Amino acid sequence: MGTTLAEKLWESHLVRKGTDGAPDLLYIDLHMVHEVTSPQAFDGLRLAGRQVRRPELTIATEDHNTPTLDIDKPIADLTSRTQIDTLRNNAKEFGVRIHSLGDADQGVVHVVGPQLGLTMPGMTVVCGDSHTSTHGAFGALAFGIGTSEVEHVLATQTLPLAPFKTMAINVDGQLPPGTTAKDVILAVIAKIGTGGGQGYVLEYRGDAIRALSMEARMTVCNMSIEAGARAGLIAPDETTFEYVKGRPHAPEGQDWDDAVAYWKTLVTDADATFDTEVHLNAAELEPFVTWGTNPGQGLPLSASVPDPESFADADEREAAANALKYMGLTPGTPFREVAVDTVFLGSCTNGRIEDLRAAAEIIQGRQKAPNTRMLVVPGSARVRLQAEAEGLDKVFIEFGAEWRNAGCSMCLGMNPDQLAPQERSASTSNRNFEGRQGKGGRTHLVSPLVAAATAVRGTLSSPADLPDAPALLA
Amino acid sequence: MEKFTTHTGIGVPLRRSNVDTDQIIPAVYLKRVTRTGFEDALFAAWRGDPTFILNQDDYKQGSVLVAGPDFGTGSSREHAVWALKDYGFKVVIASRFADIFRGNSGKQGLLAAEVEQSDVELLWKALEAEPGKHLTVSLEDRTVTCGDITVSFHVDDYVRWRLMEGLDDIGLTLAHEGDITEFEKTRAAWRPKTLPAKTEPKQKVEAARPAQ
Numbered sequence: 011m012g013t014t015l016a017e018k019l020w021e022s023h024l025v026r027k028g029t030d031g032a033p034d035l036l037y038i039d040l041h042m043v044h045e046v047t048s049p050q051a052f053d054g055l056r057l058a059g060r061q062v063r064r065p066e067l068t069i070a071t072e073d074h075n076t077p078t079l080d081i082d083k084p085i086a087d088l089t090s091r092t093q094i095d096t097l098r099n100n101a102k103e104f105g106v107r108i109h110s111l112g113d114a115d116q117g118v119v120h121v122v123g124p125q126l127g128l129t130m131p132g133m134t135v136v137c138g139d140s141h142t143s144t145h146g147a148f149g150a151l152a153f154g155i156g157t158s159e160v161e162h163v164l165a166t167q168t169l170p171l172a173p174f175k176t177m178a179i180n181v182d183g184q185l186p187p188g189t190t191a192k193d194v195i196l197a198v199i200a201k202i203g204t205g206g207g208q209g210y211v212l213e214y215r216g217d218a219i220r221a222l223s224m225e226a227r228m229t230v231c232n233m234s235i236e237a238g239a240r241a242g243l244i245a246p247d248e249t250t251f252e253y254v255k256g257r258p259h260a261p262e263g264q265d266w267d268d269a270v271a272y273w274k275t276l277v278t279d280a281d282a283t284f285d286t287e288v289h290l291n292a293a294e295l296e297p298f299v300t301w302g303t304n305p306g307q308g309l310p311l312s313a314s315v316p317d318p319e320s321f322a323d324a325d326e327r328e329a330a331a332n333a334l335k336y337m338g339l340t341p342g343t344p345f346r347e348v349a350v351d352t353v354f355l356g357s358c359t360n361g362r363i364e365d366l367r368a369a370a371e372i373i374q375g376r377q378k379a380p381n382t383r384m385l386v387v388p389g390s391a392r393v394r395l396q397a398e399a400e401g402l403d404k405v406f407i408e409f410g411a412e413w414r415n416a417g418c419s420m421c422l423g424m425n426p427d428q429l430a431p432q433e434r435s436a437s438t439s440n441r442n443f444e445g446r447q448g449k450g451g452r453t454h455l456v457s458p459l460v461a462a463a464t465a466v467r468g469t470l471s472s473p474a475d476l477p478d479a480p481a482l483l484a
Numbered sequence: 485m486e487k488f489t490t491h492t493g494i495g496v497p498l499r500r501s502n503v504d505t506d507q508i509i510p511a512v513y514l515k516r517v518t519r520t521g522f523e524d525a526l527f528a529a530w531r532g533d534p535t536f537i538l539n540q541d542d543y544k545q546g547s548v549l550v551a552g553p554d555f556g557t558g559s560s561r562e563h564a565v566w567a568l569k570d571y572g573f574k575v576v577i578a579s580r581f582a583d584i585f586r587g588n589s590g591k592q593g594l595l596a597a598e599v600e601q602s603d604v605e606l607l608w609k610a611l612e613a614e615p616g617k618h619l620t621v622s623l624e625d626r627t628v629t630c631g632d633i634t635v636s637f638h639v640d641d642y643v644r645w646r647l648m649e650g651l652d653d654i655g656l657t658l659a660h661e662g663d664i665t666e667f668e669k670t671r672a673a674w675r676p677k678t679l680p681a682k683t684e685p686k687q688k689v690e691a692a693r694p695a696q
Contacts, residue, residue, distance in 0.1 A: 025667040026660050031641040035660060037667050039675055047561065049517035058654070063664075066679040075515060082691040089515040096517045107678045114687045126683065128676050140560040140584060154584055156562035157519075158591035158653070166657045168664055172640065204502055205554040205580050238557060240583045258682035261674035269674035304502045304557070325501050325552065332500075391689045414692045422559075424511040443506040443558060445529050 012279025014176045015245050016211040019151040019276070023134045025168055033170040039133040039150075041163045042119045043070040043106065045097040046424070047138030051161035052100040062104045063167045069128065070101050070108040073118045074424050078387050078414035081111050090425065104164075117390020117416040120144040120358040124228065125392055127257025131246035131273040136163055141358045141440065143234040146243035147227035148250055149276045151211070153241040174240055175285040177210040178278075181218040183292040188473050190368075191226035192360060192438065192457035194218065194290070195233040196298040196308045202288060204306040207239025210286065213278060214244050218292035224253035225364040232359045233440050236305035245277045297472040299345055300442045300455040302333035307442075309345070311460060311472050317341035336444055337452050338432065345470045348454070352435040353384040353465040354447070355458055356414075357421040360438035361389025365458040366397050370405040372462035372473050378410030379468030384461075385427065386411050387419040411465065423448045436464040485593045487650035488623055491574045493547030495619040495630060496537055497608040501552035505585065508556070508564040522563055523570040538571075542615035548575045548628075550607045550619075556585025556596075565592045575621045577628060577637065579604050590643040591653060595623060597637035606633055623648055 013021070026035040048070070055061070062068060075090040085091040094111070101108035109115040115122060120141055123129045135145040135152035138160040145152035159169055179198055199206075212234050214227075222230065227244050234242025251270055254260050261269045278284075300308040301315055307330070309316065318330035318341070334341065339348070355361075355369050366388065378384055386406045388394035394416055397403055403413045420427040421439035429435055429451025438461050442453040454470060463471040473479055513525035530536045537543050549568070555578040556564060565588045568576065576594065579601040589596040599607075610630045611617055620629045621637075623644060628635050639647075646653070657664075 026663045028642075031645070033642060035657060035663070037664070037671075039671075040678075046514050050519040050562075053517075053519070060654075066677040069678040074511075079692050079694055081689075087515075093515050093517055107681050112689060114689055115683050116689075128678060130674075130676060133675070138560060138562075140558065154560040156560055156565070156584060156588035156591065158562060158588065162654050162657065165654050166661075166664060167668075168657060170653060170657060172642070204557055205582075208554075208580060208583055235558075235584075238554070238582060258684060259676045259678075261676075265674040268672065272672070272674075304504065329501055392684065394689065395687055412692075412695045415689065422506075422511045424514060441504075441506065441558060443504045445510055446506050449510070449512075449529060 012282035014278040014282045014284060015149065015213055015243060015276055016151065016174065016176050019132065019134065020173065022132070033172045035168050036134060036171050038136050038163050038167055038169060039067060040123065040128055040135045041068045042123055042137035043068060044074060044119050044139065045072050045093045046074045047157050048100065048160055049093065049096045050157050051164060052104065054161040055164055060165045062106060062164045065105040067167060068106045070097060070106050071116055071119050071122050072097060072111050074418045074422065076111050076417040077426050078417050078419050081415045114391050114395065117392065118358045118361060118418055120232065121361060121389035121393065125390060127254055127259035130254055131250055131276050136169065140235040141232050143242050144228050144232040144358055146231040146234065146241050147224060149243060149246035149273065151241060151243065154235060174211040175209050177207065177212050177286040177288065178284040179212050179214045180287065180289045181214065181216040181292050182289065183218055184221065185218050185292045185295060188459060189295050189297060190457040190459060191222055191229040193295055193298040195230045196300065196455060197290060197295050199233065199237045199305050200308045201290065202237050204236065204304050205238045207234065207237035210239050212237065212239045212242040214242060219244055220247065223364060224249055225362045228362070229359055233305065236440060246273050297457060297460050299460065299470055301337065301339060302330060303336055303442055303444050305440070305442060305455060307333055308455070311345050311470060313345060315339045315341050315343045315345065346475065348470045349468060350382055350436045350464050350470060351433045352429060353382060353461050354420040354435055354437040354439060355385065355461050356387030356389060356419050357439035358389060359440045360458050361387060361393065363393050363396050365438065366393065366402050369458045369462035370402045372459060373409045373466060374405050376409060376466050378465050382465055382468045384411035384465040385414060385420060387414045388416045391416045420447050422446060436461050436470060485650045485652055488593060488595060488647040490620065490622045490624065491547065492618055492620040493574065494543065494545050494616055495548045495550055495607065495611045496543045496546035497611040498537060498549055498551040499608060502554045502557055503551055504558035505556055505561050505564040506558055509561065509567040514561055514563050519566060520570060522567040526567040526571045540615065547572050548577065548619045548621060549573050550604060550611065551576060551578045553578060553580040553601060555581050557582040560584045562588045562592070565589050565594050569594050577604065577607065590646065593647060595621065595639065595647060597621060597628065597639060599628065599635050599637045603635035606635065
């Protein structure tokens, strides 16, 4: 019987098969490091007198704590500054490459890796960050780890892991215009639940997935963790090879040919079976929005705020009632009437150049709703430079949005970009947990297209709701 | 790591599902560079509410948390485990745990004990009927006992062994360092190296300024 892609990746990185119930030992090809989850790991190395085993398979950048304004001045928050300084000192002491604030290759770790050509098919990729699943878009086994595991990888370049189960997410058919990768993954999470992927590696398959660009595939894989999955991946194809080719760390010459020949074998065999299979029809999807405080609490934008009483399950009913109270929403209100204070375009989910282009196309020549602010935060400094070269910064600024430096920004309440209590956002990020974007803040997760249209109308909206809906929706 | 065989302490019924790691410890507390001292950060947003369970005198000294399904979802922050441990929790009981949280717990000697949801309900009722009641968790027998109720729990065999022996993962792995070195010799040439660093040409990044 054949094997799945996830199993092939596992087998090809097996240093040692576990015996007597012990986990397998897997080799890690790339370890990405940021300031939040690494200080205690480097401390652990120092205490034990250990070195970083393979600094040349390790890369660090600064993203979670970094401000997106005045980056040429010292970081005002002293604890943030200490954490960043700690990373810089650790990188220096242990010989790890770092891209610091102000460097053209600084940015959200999951934007930086692929952009440098360090993420490729057939790899194992880890980082002390749950959204490491992003890199699965290349046909890599990529997953988030805790700080103890960060220390373990630094010291040994391996991880002891119990095998995953496999789940196929088949998205067949063609996405309707205006419906994006973000809507696909939000619909997947709503379907299988925030715990539905626990213990699984998800493989996204089907025509709708094949038709996605690399950046859109990263958006899908990025939020695998929101379905509880350890990782999500997509088999590599010409789209993948094309994206990797020519990037700074892409293989060249014979190495490139060898790599591509190998990458072409990275598919799930026709006779392989998954532990679980899920089907979605892309043609039935539409722009999606979350209404609650976990990413599984989502519905099409054309719907209304649900009534907690409509949930059959008692726990879901209580969770929905708690969520609506926190979110300040009344059952039955059409989503399109929900007024939004802040629109956030950015993050490792939707902070790439295509996301910025898509949003810019919607807002071009329009004016921002007067009572709504819009924050545009490129995922990396390179994305910002690229957008500026294309004139997108001017489009956003003329619209009335704020054009910022790269970082995690308002995706999480760790840097100066935060919601105030009760402030409501439409956000292209990945988590709508209570307080995620700032204490008391209320988050609706949306695609870049919905974010842009919402900034125009001031209420949750899709581009189709705009007068003279843009050509891409025709 | 301290060895874990059995623990007896006050049970805290937390009737919430999907307790994500942002609730266990909000991001603002993650800026610290130490591994201890996170007790004040545990459930920080909820602790402002006087009715929150850990603000009730009977439960303040709790060391066994009994929570709803899908505990520890979201961010990979191990700080969630540190905060629970620093507060004094030794065990978390739930019917489902997020994978990364479960892994982090095992590394830090916090027992994530998986029981049936119907048994969670039994424990909740018993703990609410008698606030401050003690639970005994036996890792040896894989049981939780609360008065006359005894329920069994699931924990991975290997994690159980490690917890009972108090063993550190890195030491265990380095016992097989020869295997790692052998594996490294087989890695294909195309696999990328971060050093020497390669980038697109360096460019100046202008600092964004606050909007007028």
